[in-house]
Amino acid sequence: MGDKAHAHTGAAGGTPAAGHPRTLRNVVLVGHSESGKTTLVEALAQTAGAVSRPGRVEDGTTVSDHEETEHRRNRSVQLSLVPVEWGGCRINLLDTPGYADFVGELRAGRRAADAALFVVSAAQEAETVAGTTRAVWEECAAVGMPRAIVVTHLDTARTPFDAMTRLCGELFGADDPDAVLPLHLPVFGPEAADGHAPLTGLTGLLSQRVFDYSDGERTGLPPAGDQQAPLAAARARLIEGIIAESEDETLMDRYLGGESLDLKTLTDDLERAVARGTFHPVLAAAPAAEGARRGIGTVELLDLITDGFPTPLEHPLPAVTTPDGAPLPALGCDPLGPLVAEVVKTSWDPYAGRLSLVRVFSGTLRPDDTVHVHGHGLDDPGREDRPCHEARTRVGALTSPFGNQQRPIDACVAGDLARVARLESAETGDTLSATAHPLLMEPWTMPDPLLPVAVRAHSKADEDKLSHSLARLVAEDPAMRLEQNRDTGQLVLWCVGEAHLDVALDRLRDQHGVQVDTVPHRVALRETFAGPASGLGRHVKQSGGHGQYAVCEIDVEPLPAGSGITFVDRVVGGSVPRQFIASVEKGVRAQAARGIAAGHPLVDIRVVLRDGKAHSVDSSDGAFQTAGALALREAAADAHVRFLEPVAEVRVLIPDDYVGPVMSDLSGRRGRVTGTEQSGSGRTLVRADVPELEIDRYAVDLRSLTHxxxxxxxxxxxHAPMPAQLADRVRAQDG
Structure with a gap:
């Protein structure tokens, strides 16, 4: 695995349909922004013979399925599938965005994969490497997903390879650093004028062979004399790491007794440990030089994937239930089993319409099948944009995507991925199953969008298309939330971060032809009385014909937080006829909903109707409603009205090094820290109550503060009372 001296050949230009799950490998590439994931995918495709030059298919389009937004930003913002063939296996390479805003795409890729390849750049600072990748590593570890690491950009490295392997051991091997070890040592050529030495090959630690790529091919050579000492030390540590993870308990005694373990025994144990997810090899790679056929380390990586990463048969399936929640026995990855598939990504094509990237976990999906579509929905408050839904729909054409090409396939078997056309009722995360036996897969965890931005249509033409386009956007990306705020009337798009928002606005414009403007997000404030007050409402009009006559007197007193509005009738002697008592209450409540100081709802008061006057002819329901509203406004004019602002309970999980700065920042946001506790190795959970006015952009600011x-x-x-100075500012703005 990765140390083999023989050469594989791929299938030039073709992407075969997989015949059985044992011939499949699904690998998600994970890494920080600019780590080189997409370049590595293109290099692997070139080495496998799928393309003749880096990143290009026969029609000249890119290997990865980039949209216009990605070309403009020069950054991946969506999950992309690149299938290649190597060693008799079909490898589905799932390229994910590295920027933290697009963690939803990354988690979708993790769901579709059976193993993960973490790409780290030696040209980046250690904090950059750690920021995104460590959290994802822990997520993969929690589900037992096999992982390997590949180091890129060694030609322009800030950090040497040996230091990078130590860093990877610290970041990813907290429990067992000896489970994160290199399989090869890089070989560099003469130093160039710019001070950088080109990477020319790799030395296999197990085979003790140098694989030289300097002439564009891969040639096996014996190590030079000056390579012997570092090779021996690194090899000994690797062998000890492999033996520690071996199921053969006699290996350690044999090794310590001086026995020379054969290459096949070590390689077989290494492959089993990688597939179990207990050993994580570190490799190095670089794209092919101009005119070269293979990138450095790409053969070793492809061998690792085919020999060391598990097949879908070895990866446990997510839990499956009936639509009403009844649990079912665990399903296996069987092409003849019941159909269970999942939409892991939804995209839009101006010609083909909705395109769904589907992972089949059990059974076989074929064109023209009629399937049952079931979506969990999100039951959290404010997630009316993604309700639970069910439908029957017909499967359109199945294709294997390769760049912008769609290559038709006859079927998609268990363990494979395919793009399905026109699954009109299916959204990202939905389960597809047989109509006779509907099933539902346990959903994967999506990031909570925490950056709110209010939007409105730029023109009347945009307004006509806005709701439909936003619904499509949310169906495509469940990491985005759409809210029609009932208190402020604003249409609010909740995103993971600023880049996520920018991409959403670009897609609205480029894919859906809708232009929107962003406006300041308004927080839902409340108003209440700070003390008791009284008011007289007098509505008397006589202008010929039937007049209007209603007078009411009320007392208002504040109530504890959360009490709402209480209306009490204490009229004596029938001064307000019984049939008009409810009218006064209706007018008071309507005025309270409109607000009395700055247009925010009035809450937590008791209104007592104590007296009034009526006219036998001119009094009416409408007149007493108006009088009730006028009485409440007059009471407010003579009283101090207090503004209440919403307060959020915030839970911040951070490395211990950032506890001080984060707590100081929360205090500067008028927050009150309510507690801290340790949460795993080197992490602290900080709890605080913070006014929502102060955390609109906290998703962006926390990322900057903690790298x-x-x-x-x-x-x-x-809701809690707002400081007087801020309340005066609100009155000036909204009053």
Whole structure:
């Protein structure tokens, strides 16, 4: 595995349909932004013979399925599938965005894969490497997903390879650093004028052979004399790491007794440990030089994937239930089993319409099948944009995507991925199953969008298409949330971060032809009385014909938080006829909903109707409603009205090094820290109550403060009195 001296050949220009799960490998590439994931995918495709030059298919389009937004930003923002063939296996390479805003795409890729390849750049600072990748590593570890690491950009490295392997051991091998070890040592050519030495090959630690790529091919050579000492030390540590993970308990005694273990025994044990997810090899790679046929380390990587990573048969399936929640026995990855598939990505094509990237977990999906579509929906408050839904729909054409090409296939078997056309009722995360036996897969965890931005249509023409286009956007990307705020009336798009928002606005414009403007996001404030007050409402009009006559007197007193509005009738002697008592209450409540100081709803008061006057002819329901509203406004004019702002309970998970700065920052946001606790190795959970006015952009600010390592969640706690200075500012703006 990765140390083999023989050469594989791929299938030039073709992407075969897989015949059985044992011939499949599904690998998600994970790494920080600019780590070189997409370049590596293109280099692997070239080495496998799928393309003749880096990153290009026969029609000149790119290997990865980039949209216009990605070309403009020169950054991947979506999950992309590149299938290649190597060693008799079909390898589905799932390229994911490295920027933290697009963690939803990354988690979708992890769901579709059976193993993960972490790409780290030696040209980046250690904090950059750690920010995104460590959290994802822990997520993969939690589900037992096999992982390997590949180091890129060694030609322009800030950090030498040996230091990078130590860093990887610290980041990813917290429990067992000896489970994160290199399989090869890089070989460099003469130093160039710019001070950088080109990477020319790799030395296999197990085979003790140098694989030289300097002439564009891969040639096996014996190591030079000056390579012997570092090779021996690194080889000994690797062998000890392999033996420590071996199921053969006699190996350690034999090794310590001086026995020379044969290459096949070590390689077989290494492959089993990688497939179990207990050993994580570190490799190095670089794209092919101009005119070269293979990138450095790409053969070794492809061998690792085919020999060391598990097949879909070895990867446990997510839990499956009936639509009503009844559990079922665990399913296997069987092409003849019941159909269970999942939409892991939804995209739009101006000609083909909706395109769904589907992972089949059990059974076989074929064109023209009629399937049952079931979506979990999101039951959290404010997630009316993604309700639970069910439908029957007909499967359109099945294709294997390769760049912008769609290559038709006859079927997609268990363990494979395919793009399905026109699954009109299916959204990302939905389960596809047989109509006779509907099933539902346990959903994967999506990031909570925590950056709110209010949007409105740029023109009347945009307004006509806005709701439909936003619904499509949310169906495509469940990491995005759409809210029609009932208190402020604003249409709010909740995103993971600023880049996520920018891409959403670009897609609205480029793919859906809708232009929107962003406006300041308004937080839902409340108003209440600070003390008791009284008011007289007098509505008397006589202008010929039937007049209007209603007078009511009320007392208002504040109530504890959360009490709402209580209306009490204490009229004596029938001064307000019984049939008009409800009219007064209706007018008071309507005025309270409109607000009395700055247009925010009035809450937590008791209104007592104590007296009034009526006219036998001119009094009416409408007149007493108006009088009730006028009485409440007059009471407010003579009283101090207090503004209440929403307060969120914020939970911030951060490395211990950032506890001080984060707590100081929360205090500067008028937050009150309510507690801290240790949460795993080197992490602290900080709890605080923070006014929502202060955390609109906290998703962006926390990422900057903690170099991408901090995460937080927020939930509504209560409304609390706003400081007088801020309240005066609100009155000036909204009053």
């Amino acid at each position: 991408g390592t901090g995460r937080f969640s927020r939930s509504y706690a209560r």
